[in-house]
Structure formats: C-alpha cells, structure tokens
Amino acid sequence: MKKRMHQIELFMKYPLEVQDELFKRLITTARNTEFGRTHGFADIHTQEQYRKMIPTFSYEDISPYIERNMKGEQNLLWPSDVKWFAKSSGTTNARSKFIPVSYEALEECHFNGGKDMLSLYCNSFPNTKLFKGKGLTIGGSQQANQFDTTHESFYGDVSAVIMSNLPYWTKFVRTPTLDIALMDEWEEKIELMAKATCEENVTSISGVPTWTILLLQRIMEMKGAKHINEVWPNLEVFFHGAVAFGPYREIFKKLIPSPSMNYMETYNASEGFFGIQDQKNSDEMLLMLDYGIFYEFMPFSEIQNESPKVVGLGDVQLGENYAMLISTNAGLWRYMIGDTVQFTSKDPYRIKISGRTKHFINAFGEEVVVENAERAITKAAKRTGALISNFTAAPRYFGESEKAAHEWIVEFEREPDDFEKFEKILDKTLREINSDYDAKRYRNMALTAPIIHKAEPGTFYNWMKSRNKLGGQFKVPRLANNREYLDDILKIMTVSV
DSSP, X not given: OHHHHHHHHHHHHSHHHHHHHHHHHXXXXXXXXXXXXXXXXXXXXXXXXXXXXXXXXXXXXXHHHHHHHHTTOOSSSSSSOOOEXXXXXXXXXXXXXXXXXXXXXXXXIIIHHHHHHHHHHHHHOTTOOGGGSEEEEOOOOEEEOTTOTTOOOEEEOHXXXXXXXXXXXXXXXXXXXXXXXXXXXXXXXXXXXXXXXXXXXXXXXXXXXXXXXXXXXXXXXXXXXXXXXXXXXXXXXXXXXXXXXXXXXXXXXXXXXXXXXXEEEEEEETTEEEEEOOSTTOSOEEEOOSSSEEEEEEEGGGXXXXXOOXXXXXXXXXXXXXXXXXXXXXXXXXXXXXXXXXXXXXXTEEXXXXXXXXXXXXXXXXXXXXXXXXXXXXXXXXXXXXXXXXXXEEEEOOOSSOOBEEXXXXXXXXXXXXXXXXXXXXXXXXXXXXXXXXXXXXXXXXXXXXXXXXXXXXXXXXXXXXXTOOSTTOOOOXXXXXXXHHHHXXXXXXXXX
16 A cells, blocks of 8 residues: 555656556557447547547437447457446436446546545554445446347446455455345345345445435444444545535434544546545545556636637636546546546645536526535534535526526425525525525526425335435436526425324
8 A cells, every 4th residue: 555655646747757657558558449440540649639539428429339349349449358337327317328348447546446445544544443344335236238149248336346356255255245246136135235234344434425425324224333433433434436425424424423523535437436535634636647547628618618728737726617538448448527627736636526517597598506505404404403414406498487596396304493594695605615506696687596395215216216316326416507406306395284
C-alpha cells in the first residue's frame, strides 16, 4: 500500500503527462481493431487530432459493436477477448446497457480501484483495525450471456462481475458467500444476507446507501438491536457510491451511532472506476488518472449542441458542470457516460458528482441539477430534524388556473418537526445556490413555491419493485425534466391511500 501511495502521488504531481502517455497507449493498442481501422487510429498522434477525427459517442451510437461483441465477435472495440459485460440501466430507464469489461479493465481499473480505496483509507487512518474482521459487500447478480452461442461469456452488475473474478483467497476476508452475494431476487437476498452476516465480525461495508439501509434495518430487527454497533462493535467504515450520500448521512448516524465510524465515497461505475475520496470529512474525490482511462470534459451548456466544445483535463475550470467523456482499456471511445462532475481542485484534480446529463429540471430555464436538489433537501432535513429515505422531483407545467412549479415526492425515515419550515428552507436554499432558479422564482412570476408530497414508508421501494428494478444498479432518478416518474409514483400513492 505504501508503494501504491507513491504511484498515486506521482500522477497527482504529473497529471497531464500521465494522461497523455495513457492516451497514446490506448490509441496504439487499439489501432488494429475494427473500430480503430474504421476511425483511422493509425493516423492519430495527438489529443487535438483525436478530438477532430473521432466524434463523441453515446451508448446508442456504440451499441452495434457491443451487440456483435456479445454474440462472440472479437477485436471490434478492443484487441483482447472480452468475456464479461457489466449490465447497467444507469437509472430506472427500461433499456439495459451492456458495457464491455476487458481483462485489462478488470485488472488495471476495477481491481486497482478497490486496492487504492483501501490504500487511501489506511493512509488516512493508519491505526485501522479493518483487516481484523470481514468486509461486507452488497453487490448484484450475474448470469451466462444468452446472446453468445459459445456460452463462454457472462454479464451482470459491475459489482457481480468484479466479485466473480476476484482471487480465491478473498472469500476468507469478505461476507456473505458468493452464492448469496450474487443472488438476483433482492427480497430473499436481503433476508439471507442478514442471516449470514449478523454473526460475523464485520469491520467494513461496501455498497449503495439505499440497500445498505434495508440490510442494516433487517439485521437490527432480527437481533433485537437498537443500532448496528450492538451487532458489529468493530464496524469502522462504510465505502459508498452510486448516489450522493448527503441526504442519507443522518440516517446512518442513527443506525451506526459510533463516533469513530468513518465514511468514504467512491465513484465506481459499469464503465470504470473513476474517483476515490482521499481526504477525511470531504465530499471531494481524487480523479484516478492511471487506470487505463483517458478523460475529456464537455461543458454542460454544450450538451445540446450539434458540435459541442470539449476540453482536456488541463483546460477545465473550477465549479463548472461538465459531462464526462471517457476512452478506456475496454474499448469505449469518447464515450459520454451520462454523469456530470464539477472540479473542486486542480492541484491535484479532485471532483464531485453534480448530476446526470439527462437528470435535471430545465422546463422553464431554471437549470436545476441534481447537486442543487441534494444540497437543498439535505439542508432542509438537517434544520428540521428530518431523515430522508428517498425523493424525486419534476416540473408542474402552466395550467389554466395554475402557475408553474417544481413538484417533489419525499419519503421520510423521520418526518420534519415543522413541515412548512422544511418546504421554505428547501426553496430558499435552491434560490441561494442557483441564480437561474432564483430568477424564475422572483415574485412567483414564472415559478411558485415547490409543491412537496409526503410519501408513505416503502413507496419508492414498491415503485421500483413494480418496474422490476430492484437491485444495486438501479437508482431512483432524483430529477426529471418531464413528469413520467413523478406521475407514476403519485398513482401508487393514490392507490395505497
């Protein structure tokens, strides 16, 4: 770990040089693939040439290559044989995405991300007793790839792909066993995970906050415990990712009241492992620059343009929202992953996730992104003693007798002591942090105050279940620029009443 910390310090000191060297290696390695030949990789020598010659790609653009790859064809996007695919919806959209995971991506990116997570944690907490117990991993499921007639390839949640390829010895330091960890029926899985882990000496947890909460609550119920420290007294860290942790922080303090409990954010997606929190008590993550991923960034304002401006790492600006483009050692080229990030530091390069390219509200020119919503609802909850389980928001459009507004559905673990105060703080905070929203709220001319519905416990879970979207790779969309999700949940709330 000390050796790896030296390597991390190296790319922190020479970020642009490391990225340029990696870019050239990726282009050279893939020049004889079908994609490389078609797009003239042999004639590309600089990043500027790359941006001029290669368009940006969405999943829909690159999916024909991936579909052929899944049927057994090789050397399409990447030269080494690809036998694993990470299945992802990204959100609750009906269509699944299958992201190729090469041997190089597993070894250099995903595995190194896990190792570096531990290295950075131990560097921050040198007196850790993490390795005296077991790590609990809440992952997804995997299955044989039915599109491949040779039956030699597989797909599943990225966590399942990683767990299925880990060395044999790791089974002695993690829990539960793989047969439980890789189950695809989530209700039964939570029950069996609770039974299998409640007697273990768990010192760390890795997972998505929503599913972790369900598991901890079931274990406490099973053991008759007031909090999880009564079950796992040596639990010291939760490695979390996939969704912003702010709205869940107070719930975890209630479930895990130990003052020595630590939280560490990671940015690990189906497409790659991108960032790790490297400082205590921070919401920033170090951008990992030597994992076989070359980064580019598209300003949020350029997303709808036919010829969008894209900048390299050296030209990013602090505080601006960027859609992230990646070129990887699994054959994704100038691929827009759908997340937006903000840089909080350039020495070294640190980021925080600000939202999704398709998850925002801009029905009236207000440009509210996910990070705005999460900051506002977190502050409102903290000031009113509330605990948030889940939430989503969408626009309410102008009607004959109605002005426009933002409409929210919030499920509380603990309701605010003053709901009207909660509403006002949420609205006031949004106005403070987003000038476009504030302008539209001026004297209620374009937007009136938000409409907030209180959902009964279990509403979001039941909604996700009704869509067959239970599992770690599925996430409730925080914001939408249409009412599809909101109206669907409101119908469930009406039926339940």
